Amino acid sequence: MQPSSLPVRPWTGRFGRVAFRIFLAALIVYCLLWPMVMLLRGSLTGSPFASETHWTLSGFRQVLGDPQLLSNIWATILLSVGVTVGSLVGGTYFAVLATRFQTRFRSWITPMMVLVAATPGLFYAISWAMLANPSAGVVSKLLAAIGIGGLGQWFNAVSWPGMIITGSLKVSGFAYLFLVGPISAADRGQEDAAVISGASRLNAFFTITLPSLAPAYFAIGMLLIVAGIQSFDMPAILGLPIGIKTLSLRVHDYLVGYATPNWQAANAVAVLTMVFVASIVAVQIWLLHGKDHTTVSGKSPPVTPLASKGWGWLIDLSILAFAFVALVAPVAQFVIGSFQPFFGLYGRWTLDNYIWILNDRVGVGALQSTLIIAFVGASVTVMAGFFMAYAISRAPASFLGVLSRIGSWIPATAPGIVLSVALLFTYIKTPLIRDLFGTHWLMMFALMVGAIPIAVRAAEGMIAQISRELEEAAYISGSYPIPTVVGIVARLCAPSLVGAWLLISLWMAGTLDIPLLLQSTNSQTVATYAFSLVSQGEYSIAAAMLVSFLLLLAFATLILFGIFQIARRLFDRPRTAASTKSSLARENMHGN
Amino acid sequence: MRHSFFSRRLTIAIAGACLSVLPAMAGLAHADDADLKALYEAAKSAGEDTVSVYMPAAASNQPLFDIFQAEFPGITITPTDIFGAAMFARLEAEVATGKPQADVLSSGDLDFPTLFSKGYLESFAPAGVADLSKGYVGTDNSWYVWTLVPVGPGINTDMISGDGPTSWADLLDPALKGKMAMTSATTLTTSPMAMVQALAGGAIDDAWISAFAAQKPSIGKGTSATMLSVAQGQFAVAPFMALTVLNAAKAKGAPVKFNYLKEGNAVVPLSVGLMKGAPHPNAAKLFISWLLSPSGAKIAAEKLGSVGTMPGSPEPEGMPANHKLLVLTGDAMQAALKDWVAGQAAKFE
Structure with a gap:
């Protein structure tokens, strides 16, 4: 049944429906598309706060003539490619273990990877900056305790290798979740034939199955590269102290790294970064569009996990080692660090950091704001994402469907700091919304815009699996559209929506770049405040702040x-x- | 204590410095209790229960805030660690939206001419400030240099046995090569500020700068991050460490100490100003007046290790008698740093 033939309440009528759709379309345009127009305008004008507008290309001239630009681009590419390769290797390894091998800890893999993926990048970066600190981290202290302290110098997260390894550990969670589907669904027929013909299983997997998954790897790899280009928190914590500046950091650098903010240059870098990311997405779409990438056929026999023989313990050990390195150790370092009077000072334990937070008006405010954002903001985002996904799924050719699809991708192509600049321009230039500047509501609004792509993608897949027959049956029985969509479709999607809500809550709490330019003295999130504490060298208080938030x-x-x-x-x-x-x-x- | 000035306001500054050796006049020079009490009452009557202060290394100034809050119950200091371009961006947003949140701005003296030119500062003359050396008074009484934070070698005592560097020449010791960390020498941070003051004061020369650059000091993200790296033992010495930041780390148990240098120490001149349209103007005036009062100067010396600029201000514990402080402020500092960026800075790239 098409939306146009849906029953309507008598009090709405055709005019009411049209008006409602126009309102929704205007909302999508304002929240998701208009900020990019404002960003482009900003790159040609300058400060969003200027009372007069002067059109100029000087921002682009400065940026293109900046000798640092090339090194910023290389740093961005090296980080994103390095992390993508590392995480694809890790993701593949665990996806193969989860789908092909019968071992004791196999069932741990998916929950472990979900937790790694869900941990906010900022928390992860701060934790690793503490854990793998060559002079103060737990690793170096343990090595020193057993007489090989010299090796501790090699465990330094604040370095190029450290940043790539830490990033790879974190992104392995996402890579696994993306890869486990294609790898488990891959046609094993050809691989089995090769084994029957005398090839080893390992050889057959690498020479036959893996190449057949090339399109999936290409698509996932491109997605991860785009995410790498956008990342801000990881390089801000682990790269900036040693002078590594990616394009995202360069935007921020133009605003805070000099005597006064250079808005024109910051906006110009933001626009160029956006164009760079959009080009990669366009290439990905162009390369994958309209080609046959079938890897799943109906002829393949059911997959039976291989029973591990004598080396099963080795696989189990690798699962435990990853769980320890990627989850247990960072959390343990956080907790240990939060009880140290001064990060790196072992042997003295104190509750002072927690007492400091409780007595700190801004810190308590940040905890409250972040909790509100995590609960209210995430809930509204999940609802908005659900309705947009519904429009995309049920009326893909309609105006609202097309607008929802475009709108749900736009924030995903903008690095967080770029989105932050774009939203700042939009909000400052909008009467009434402008009055919210300096409150946590505006930060929440910005984080909701940033989280829309996650919410839509999470709901889209689930809605696609729900047959329209259920809704049609309800309409035939006299039900109205909204009760039908909420009562049937949303209810059936509830488990996915709850999962998305949890993921978005954590994402909102841990996202640093989007609220960075919208924060004020009286409205901070846990992420912005923790970043400020880390910048002052107060790692122990930052750790206590993050532990407190997670407990709350x-x-x-x-x-x-x-x-x-x-x-x-x-x-x-x-x-x-x-x-x-x-x-x-x-x-x-x-x-x- | 001797303040060694090298500014266009030299004559006036010297006169101010002379006043500092007349402790008998100290009681007359500062805001007295009655002035502070009147401001406190005004703040309470207006229902002002907080002062929002924007400043660098805010956490290391917490002891100062704690004592202010104890002296004036009901008024809380809310510090925000912000300075330089980030502070300008924040203030620009607050002014444009018509909702200033800052009450008091306290930052390096360098930021204040720009803050003034942008119209962010309210002219305000705290009681007793007429006796402050003119070298420490900003245009139209819009800001004041309230304290001088000594800058010198911060030393990890677990890594350096003995005294460590006690002169500028000691910092060129080949044994320290690769073992020192400092803030960027190519942007406007504490390190170039210290070096231009030492150059102007004759403690070092161009050859010293070249030899020091050859020591390959590591560059930290900021003063606090540099302190952390030395406290944790990543580096042995931070040659240009602000004493207030070091004292905050030391108070938490970090194995660090500060050295005064034979030829004199550079300083970070911290200025303070009242934000135009401040939401808590009375409480803000109280805080600024207190900073410039004998109580404020005493607490700053005892708890932070900085030297008040009002005549008769006490010296921090451990500072040698008649120790020379190499001071540049205002236009003189700006001109010296401009020359630095155009010339010497390249040696550190």
């Missing part, structure tokens, strides 16, 4: 979950009783 988030989530469970029992009980009565009545009727 877990506590608040548990409370909400508890309330939800109680509410469900209260509301379900009468309905169950009623339905039981009616079934009994029906049975009696039939019996009679």
Whole structure:
């Protein structure tokens, strides 16, 4: 059933529907598309706060004549390619283990990778900056304790290799989640044939199965490269102290790295970075569009995991080692660091960092703001993403469907700091919205815009799996569109939406770049405040701040979950009783 | 303590420096308790319970804030660690949206002519400030250099046995090559500020700069990050460390110490100004007046290790008697740094 033939409430009418759609379209244009126009305008004018507009190309002239530009581009490419290659190797290894081998800890892999992927990049970067600090980290201290302290100098996260390895560990989670589907679904027929013909299983996998997955690898690799170009927190914590500046950091550098902010140059770099990313996305679409990349056929026998023989313990050990390195060690370092009076000072433990936070008005405010953003912002984003995904899925050719599709991709192509500049220009130039500057509501709004692509992608796949017949049945029974979409489609999507909500909550809490230019003294998020503390060398307080936030988030989530469970029992009980009565009545009727 | 000035305001500054050796006049020069009490009452009457202060290395100034809050119950200092371009961007946004959040701006003296030219500062004369050396007073009484933070070698005591560098010449010791960390010498940070003051004061010369650059000091992201790297033992010496930042690390147990240098130490002149349209103007005036009062100067010396600019201000513990401070402020500092960027800075690239 097409949307145009859906039943409508008598009080809405055709005019009401059209007006509502225009309103939604205007909202999508303002929130997701207009900021990019404002960014382009900003690159030709300068400061968003200037009362007069002077059109100029001087920003582009400065940037293109800047001798640092080339090194910024190389740093960006090296970081994104390095992390992409590292994470694809890690992701492939664990995806193969999860789908092909029968080992004791196989079931740990997916939850472990989800946790690694969900951990905010800023938390990860700060933790590794502490953990692999050549003179103060736990690693170097342990090595020194066993008499090989000299090796500690090699464990330095604040370095090129450190940044790429740390980034690869973090992004391996995403790479695994993207790869596990294609690898488990790959046609094993040819590989089995090669094994029967005498090839080893390993050889057959590398020479036959893996090349057949080349299109999937290409698509995922491009996605990860784009994410690498956009990353801000990892290079800001692990690269900036040693002078590594990616394009995202260069935007920020033009604003805070000199005597006064250079808006024209910052905006020009932002636009050039955006064009760079858009070009890569365009190449990806062009290369993959309209080609047959079938790797899954109906002829393949069901995949039976290989029983590991004598070397199974080695696989288990590698799973445990990854869990330790990627999850346990960073968390342990955070907790240990938060109890140190001064990061790197072992042997003295204190609660001072936690007391400091509780007595710090801005710190407490940051915890409160971030909790509000994580709960309210993530909830609204998931709802908005669901409705946009619904429009994309059910009415792809309609104006709203097309607009939703374009709008859901635009923020994904903009690095966070670029989005931050674009949104700043948009909000400052909009009456009423401008009045929200300096409040956490505006930061929440910006983070919602940044999270829309995640919310839409999470809902899109699930909606596509829900048959339209269910909605049509509801309409035939007299139901109206919104109750149908919410009561049937959203309800069936609930597990995915809850997962998306959790992911977006953590993402919003840990995202540094998007709220960076919208923060104010009285409105900070945990991420912006932790970054400020780290910049002052206060790693221990920053660790205490992040540990406090994660505990608060877990506590608040548990409370909400508890309330939800109680509410469900209260509301379900009468309905169950009623339905039981009616079934009994029906049975009696039939019996009679 | 001797303040060695090298500015166009030399004569006036020397006169100010002379005043500093007349401690008998100290009580007359500062804001007295009655002035502070009147401002406190005004702040309380206006319901002003906080002062938002924008400044660099805010965390290291916490002892100062704690004592202010104890002396004036009900008024809390809310510090924000921000300075330079980031501060300008923040203020630009606040002014443009008509909602200033800063009450007091305290930063390196270099930022203040720009803050003034952009119209961010409110003219305000704290009680007793007439006795402050003119070299420390900004245009139209819009800002004041309230304290001088000594800058010198911060030393990791676990890594350096003995005294460590006690003269500018000691910093050229080949044994320190590759073991020192400092802030960028090519942008306007503490390191070039210290070196231009030492050059102007005759403590070092061009040959010293070349020899020091050849020591290959590592570049830290900022003063706090540099302090952290020395405290953790990544580097042995931070040659241009602000004493306030070092003291904050030391108070938390870091194995560090500060050395005064025979030829004299450079300083970071910290200025303070009242933000135009400040949301808490009375409390802000109270805080600025307190900073320039005998109480403020005493606490700054005791807790932070900085030297108040008002005549008769006490010296921090450990500073040698009649120790020479190499001071450049205002136009003189700007001109010297301009020359530095055009010439000597290239040696560190």
